[in-house]
Amino acid sequence: MLNRFLNITHTVSSPFAPALLAVVLAGLLPNLAQAAEEPTVLVTGSNRGIGLELARQYAERGWNVIATARKPEVADDLKAIQAKHPKLVIVQLDVTDHQRIDELAAEYQGKPIDILINNAGISGGHEKSKFGEMDLDVYPQVHAVNVVGPTKMAEAFIDSVAISDQKKIINITSGQGSIGRTWGCCSIYRSSKAALNMMMRNISIDLKKQGITVGLVSPGFVRTGFTPGLDLPMMITAEESARGVIAVIDEYDIEDTGTFVGHDGKEWPW
Ligand SMILES: NC(=O)c1ccc[n+]([C@@H]2O[C@H](COP(=O)([O-])OP(=O)(O)OC[C@H]3O[C@@H](n4cnc5c(N)ncnc54)[C@H](OP(=O)(O)O)[C@@H]3O)[C@@H](O)[C@H]2O)c1
Structure with missing residues (x-):
C-alpha cells in the first residue's frame, strides 16, 4: 500500500x-x-542479547512491543528503550513457569499479537555436555526453556496470534540444531534445538489451515552472553543478527511455514 x-x-x-x-x-x-494501528510483537527473553535488539528494532519501527524479562526490576537496557518508545511494555515472564504464561495469555485474550517470538534460550553450559562427562541433570532445564517453553507459549497465545493480521509464531532456533550439519560438541544444547525444530515443524502443519505461519530462524553466531568471551571473525553483533532476523520474519509467510532458515534467509538442512 x-x-x-x-x-x-x-x-x-x-x-x-x-x-x-x-x-x-x-x-x-x-x-x-x-x-x-501498528502491529504487535511479543519477544521472550528480551532484557539482553538478541531479544533486547529485537525489542529495540521493533520499537524503533513504532510497533507495540511486549518485551518479557524474568526480572523486569533489573532490565535496565529494556527500560532505556521504553523511555524512548513508550509503546514498549515490559512484562515479567519465565518461560518455564506455565502458570504465569497462562496468566499473561489471559491478560492478552482478545488482543491481537501479530508475531510471537520465542527467543529465550539457554545452553546449559557446553562444558557440561562433553561425552563421558555429561551432566545430564542440566538436560531437563535446557529442554524446559528451549523446547517446552516455546511450545507452551504457542499454545497459550494461539488465540491472540490467530486474530492478528500477520499471524506468525517465530522461534529462534540455532544452526547447532541441524542434524545434517553437526560436527560434534554441545550435545545437550544441539539436541534441544533439534527437538524445537521438530516440535515447531510439526505444529506448523497443524496450524497451516488456520493461516498461522510457524518459523524457525537461526540468528547466526552472535556475540552475546550466550557466547561469553568468544570473539571470532565470523561472529556478528546482536544488532546485526536482529536486523537479519526481522528481515526474514517480514518475508516469512504461510508458504514458508515450517521451514528452518538463517538470519540471512538461507534455508538450513534439518
Ligand atoms: N548467541 C548466539 O550465537 C546464538 C546462536 C544461535 C542461537 N541462539 C539463540 O538465540 C536466542 C537468544 O540468545 P542470546 O544469544 O541473546 O543469549 P543471551 O544473551 O544469553 O540471552 C538469553 C535470554 O534468554 C533469557 N532466558 C533464559 N532463561 C529463561 C527463562 N527460563 N525464561 C525466560 N527467559 C529466559 C535470558 O534472561 P535472563 O537475563 O533472565 O537470564 C536472556 O534474556 C536463544 O534461543 C539462543 O539459543 C544464539
Missing part, C-alpha cells in the same frame, strides 16, 4: 495534480488510519 501511494505521488505532474492527489488521498484515508 505504501509503495503504491509513493508511486502515485511521484508520477502525478499535471496542473490537476493537487485535486487528483486530494481524491486519491481521500480514497486512501481509511487505509492510512488503519496503518496507524
Whole structure:
C-alpha cells in the first residue's frame, strides 16, 4: 500500500495534480488510519542479547512491543528503550513457569499479537555436555526453556496470534540444531534445538489451515552472553543478527511455514 501511494505521488505532474492527489488521498484515508494501528510483537527473553535488539528494532519501527524479562526490576537496557518508545511494555515472564504464561495469555485474550517470538534460550553450559562427562541433570532445564517453553507459549497465545493480521509464531532456533550439519560438541544444547525444530515443524502443519505461519530462524553466531568471551571473525553483533532476523520474519509467510532458515534467509538442512 505504501509503495503504491509513493508511486502515485511521484508520477502525478499535471496542473490537476493537487485535486487528483486530494481524491486519491481521500480514497486512501481509511487505509492510512488503519496503518496507524501498528502491529504487535511479543519477544521472550528480551532484557539482553538478541531479544533486547529485537525489542529495540521493533520499537524503533513504532510497533507495540511486549518485551518479557524474568526480572523486569533489573532490565535496565529494556527500560532505556521504553523511555524512548513508550509503546514498549515490559512484562515479567519465565518461560518455564506455565502458570504465569497462562496468566499473561489471559491478560492478552482478545488482543491481537501479530508475531510471537520465542527467543529465550539457554545452553546449559557446553562444558557440561562433553561425552563421558555429561551432566545430564542440566538436560531437563535446557529442554524446559528451549523446547517446552516455546511450545507452551504457542499454545497459550494461539488465540491472540490467530486474530492478528500477520499471524506468525517465530522461534529462534540455532544452526547447532541441524542434524545434517553437526560436527560434534554441545550435545545437550544441539539436541534441544533439534527437538524445537521438530516440535515447531510439526505444529506448523497443524496450524497451516488456520493461516498461522510457524518459523524457525537461526540468528547466526552472535556475540552475546550466550557466547561469553568468544570473539571470532565470523561472529556478528546482536544488532546485526536482529536486523537479519526481522528481515526474514517480514518475508516469512504461510508458504514458508515450517521451514528452518538463517538470519540471512538461507534455508538450513534439518
Ligand atoms: N548467541 C548466539 O550465537 C546464538 C546462536 C544461535 C542461537 N541462539 C539463540 O538465540 C536466542 C537468544 O540468545 P542470546 O544469544 O541473546 O543469549 P543471551 O544473551 O544469553 O540471552 C538469553 C535470554 O534468554 C533469557 N532466558 C533464559 N532463561 C529463561 C527463562 N527460563 N525464561 C525466560 N527467559 C529466559 C535470558 O534472561 P535472563 O537475563 O533472565 O537470564 C536472556 O534474556 C536463544 O534461543 C539462543 O539459543 C544464539
